[in-house]
Amino acid sequence: MLAALFIGNLNAQTNGKDYNKEISFGLKVGTNFSNVYDEQGDAFVANSKFGLAIGGFLTIPIVSIIGVQPEFLFSQKGFQSTGSFLGNKYDFTRTTSYIDVPIFAAIKPSKYLSILIGPQYSYLINQKDEFVSSAFSNQQQKDFANDNIRKNILCLVGGVDINANAFVVGLRAGWDVQTNNGDGTSTVPRYKNYWYQFTVGARF
Numbered sequence: 001m002l003a004a005l006f007i008g009n010l011n012a013q014t015n016g017k018d019y020n021k022e023i024s025f026g027l028k029v030g031t032n033f034s035n036v037y038d039e040q041g042d043a044f045v046a047n048s049k050f051g052l053a054i055g056g057f058l059t060i061p062i063v064s065i066i067g068v069q070p071e072f073l074f075s076q077k078g079f080q081s082t083g084s085f086l087g088n089k090y091d092f093t094r095t096t097s098y099i100d101v102p103i104f105a106a107i108k109p110s111k112y113l114s115i116l117i118g119p120q121y122s123y124l125i126n127q128k129d130e131f132v133s134s135a136f137s138n139q140q141q142k143d144f145a146n147d148n149i150r151k152n153i154l155c156l157v158g159g160v161d162i163n164a165n166a167f168v169v170g171l172r173a174g175w176d177v178q179t180n181n182g183d184g185t186s187t188v189p190r191y192k193n194y195w196y197q198f199t200v201g202a203r204f
Helices: 002-014
Strands: 024-038 049-063 066-085 088-110 113-133 137-143 151-164 167-181 191-203
Touching: 024 167, 049 088, 049 191, 066 113, 066 191, 088 151, 113 167, 151 191
Parallel strands: 024 066
Antiparallel strands: 024 049, 024 191, 049 066, 066 088, 088 113, 113 137, 113 151, 151 167, 167 191
């Protein structure tokens, strides 16, 4: 009941606004459907997994149909795998938590649609590994301190936002491109994340 009243009030306040023409801030929440692949092409089979995606975004119009949209997200990625070891079946799950900062160029052919593409800088903050078999189970977690802003993973992300007044449905696809080591050098990571993202949000 309260949610319905809130939505009705928000619609009343924002009805008729064209967010393509003004700076706006928004919040969103959703899920990543992620996996990894081997850059060297060796045999490596993994299953996709779901993870949380939550954060905020800022839309900045430049001209009537072109703008910039930076975002700041807490984003979980990773993969799952199964196998057999010494006759025992096992399940392995890796969850990697990132701070993702995409910087999108936004093309807005209408007030209801935004087409987005751009680079993303991802900062690994946590990795959790879970190993479960019929014989034993083990869980390990490691935190990472990212005090060097140049130490990140460069990604490429694209997608669309579907806009309905203040409400936004976001669809994204992204993949890792290279690792920036923080000392001016970069490397191509052997195992790269790729993911699909679905979010719902609201502008204020």
